[in-house]
Amino acid sequence: MLEIKGLTANYGHITALQDISLDMGENEIVALIGSNGAGKTTLLNSISGLVTKTGEIYYNGENISAKTPRDVAKSGILQVPEGRHVFPGLTVKQNLTVGSIAWRGFKSADIEEDLERVYLLFPRLKERSHQLAWSLSGGEQQMLAVGRAMMGRPKLLMLDEPSMGLAPIVIDEMFDSIVKLNQTGLPILLVEQNAQLALEVSTKAYILEHGKITISGSAKDLINDSRVQDAYLGTRVV
Ligand SMILES: Nc1ncnc2c1ncn2[C@@H]1O[C@H](COP(=O)(O)OP(=O)(O)OP(=O)(O)O)[C@@H](O)[C@H]1O
Ligand SMILES: [Mg+2]
The missing domain is CATH 1.10.8 (Helicase, Ruva Protein; domain 3)
Known part of the structure; x- marks a missing residue:
């Protein structure tokens, strides 16, 4: 449904995204996890047509990488x-x-x-x-x-840090709603700094560090990955 290949985005001489590839199927919640400045918003903005980039973005088989923001939104x-x-x-x-x-x-x-x-x-x-x-x-x-x-x-919803600044109980409510929304058949690309939350609700996740995807896989695998535990979950027992 959404396929990104070799996406690179620069702001002047700053490289914000480098050679990003990402795949997303129907009905999925795909999480994009990374700390401040990793490039998460830039990736969503690239899909939306808001930043200049190179590489390819396919949506239902169509290359949308040259579309205007308005046309991307119109496509759903x-x-x-x-x-x-x-x-x-x-x-x-x-x-x-x-x-x-x-x-x-x-x-x-x-x-x-x-x-x-x-x-x-x-x-x-x-x-x-x-x-x-x-x-x-x-x-x-x-x-x-x-x-x-x-x-x-x-037809595809992209959420940029929906938990930001909210109390834990409110975050839980919001994430329940995100799951319900996905259960209506809506695929969701979810940007989050809160890896624990993101991995609990997503099917698949990508970890973004300094503009590059360093780890990706099923949410289940990532929860058990020691690198993810060390850097993002704080759960590793040594
Ligand atoms: N309009 C811009 N002009 C120049 N540099 C920018 C611009 N927007 C973002 N950047 C830079 O690109 C990098 C990635 O920023 P981005 O906002 O995509 O990160 P992020 O992962 O969404 O971070 P956060 O979690 O803080 O929202 C950062 O180094 C940032 O300073
Ligand atoms: Mg951001």
Whole structure:
């Protein structure tokens, strides 16, 4: 479904990604794990067409590496940005509606149906539908950012650090929702610094270090890999 081959991205003389290859099948949650500055966001931005790069990105067999961000989004690949970026002065419902209008044009019957789908996954957003987004908690803002992407009816959802800045119990709720969303048949590319969490919910994972993929494999294998345990899980018994 998504296949990346030999992807390299530079910011001026800084190489942010080097020779990245990645494979993702239907219905998977694929985790991209790495510490600050590893290149995780750059990889999502490369897929979305937001950064200049070389290499190939195939989506359902089509090379999308030269597509504009708008065309990538139109093909069904939607990115929930790091830091959420909800519209602070709009209500929850208005934020969600913007998601719909931006991606699919205005059809009010569709919007109501899609709102219900978002509210079913995140009942808290329904309770707060008329609240201004700036006054939501961090967890609620993250729900809103995911909900806004859902309004675009994604076929591949990319989440950039959905756990960032949230309390453990709120993170658990968010990850439950991510799993539920995936169970509806939506493939998810999940960027996370929290390797434990990411490996618990994903099928497959890639570890990114200084712009290169150093370890990859099934989530199960990675949880038991001593290199991953040492560097990312802090669980190795010596
Ligand atoms: N617009 C930019 N201009 C120049 N350098 C950039 C730009 N964006 C990112 N970089 C650099 O590219 C590298 C990778 O950054 P990136 O944001 O992709 O990392 P990340 O893994 O998402 O980190 P974090 O976990 O902190 O979000 C870093 O060294 C960063 O300084
Ligand atoms: Mg990032």
